Amino acid sequence: MVDKYNCRFNPKEEAVLYCEKYEYGYCESCLTDRSVCSDPELYCKFRTHCIIWENCREVAKKTEAGG
């Protein structure tokens, strides 16, 4: 069973973050990975307060700038 209180990628890990759009949980090690957002390019109404996106955004910026 999928549980938003556990990590999407590491089900044994407790989620410290939660994607409101997809209802996925993410553990601390996934957060450090900085590319866990499922749709970094897509509009997300939760983005303004999404810590997952905050991290992904930095990666996306670098990609946009051409590396």
Ligand SMILES: [Zn+2]
């Ligand atoms: Zn994880």
